[in-house]
Amino acid sequence: GESVGLHLPTLSVQEGDNSIINCAYSNSASDYFIWYKQESGKGPQFIIDIRSNMDKRQGQRVTVLLNKTVKHLSLQIAATQPGDSAVYFCAENIKGGKLIFGQGTELSVKP
Amino acid sequence: GAGVSQSPSNKVTEKGKDVELRCDPISGHTALYWYRQSLGQGLEFLIYFQGNSAPDKSGLPSDRFSAERTGGSVSTLTIQRTQQEDSAVYLCASSPAGSAYEQYFGPGTRLTVT
Numbered sequence: 001g002e003s004v005g006l007h008l009p010t011l012s013v014q015e016g017d018n019s020i021i022n023c024a025y026s027n028s029a030s031d032y033f034i035w036y037k038q039e040s041g042k043g044p045q046f047i048i049d050i051r052s053n054m055d056k057r058q059g060q061r062v063t064v065l066l067n068k069t070v071k072h073l074s075l076q077i078a079a080t081q082p083g084d085s086a087v088y089f090c091a092e093n094i095k096g097g098k099l100i101f102g103q104g105t106e107l108s109v110k111p
Numbered sequence: 112g113a114g115v116s117q118s119p120s121n122k123v124t125e126k127g128k129d130v131e132l133r134c135d136p137i138s139g140h141t142a143l144y145w146y147r148q149s150l151g152q153g154l155e156f157l158i159y160f161q162g163n164s165a166p167d168k169s170g171l172p173s174d175r176f177s178a179e180r181t182g183g184s185v186s187t188l189t190i191q192r193t194q195q196e197d198s199a200v201y202l203c204a205s206s207p208a209g210s211a212y213e214q215y216f217g218p219g220t221r222l223t224v225t
Binding site: 032034041044045046049091093095096097098099100102103104 | 206
């Protein structure tokens, strides 16, 4: 069935280091993949997305990589800051906005 | 402009009672979505509305759940005869035309069924 899952439920990094959050997906028909950041008590916040016909996209301090061969998605955060501490979710767009979310990875940044 | 707003922020209800949760999307956004998030879990899709099209209700867990969107703007999610397993945070999101996957979320309504 449809599923999007994460390899690592928790990730602890030192401030200034780079972070890599991984995600596996199973639906080959998904046309977009999206990363969201959720801080405690708030709704998810859109970070970056990537079309299925791309393998890399860069934003401000973030890069998303898509490997369709192994159905793997990753989010790289450069120079991680304390404000990056949150739960990160990957999601795949199945149909017209129907998003399937992964379980989330909690990122903890140590000062 | 304002983001997506939801009310109430918290709702405690007794098992068997009906509840209504409200969502005000971002002005001008054409699509509106409802998700449910259980403690420490990812988001579970419930329903979405796109313009004047029939809503996609494929994620609603039972016929106790229903949603309406009036005038293409405000939406209400209704849960009838609430059960303890309905306890969760209910999140609403909206997206602009042509960017259905770029969803902007509200802060959610935390529902507790006692």
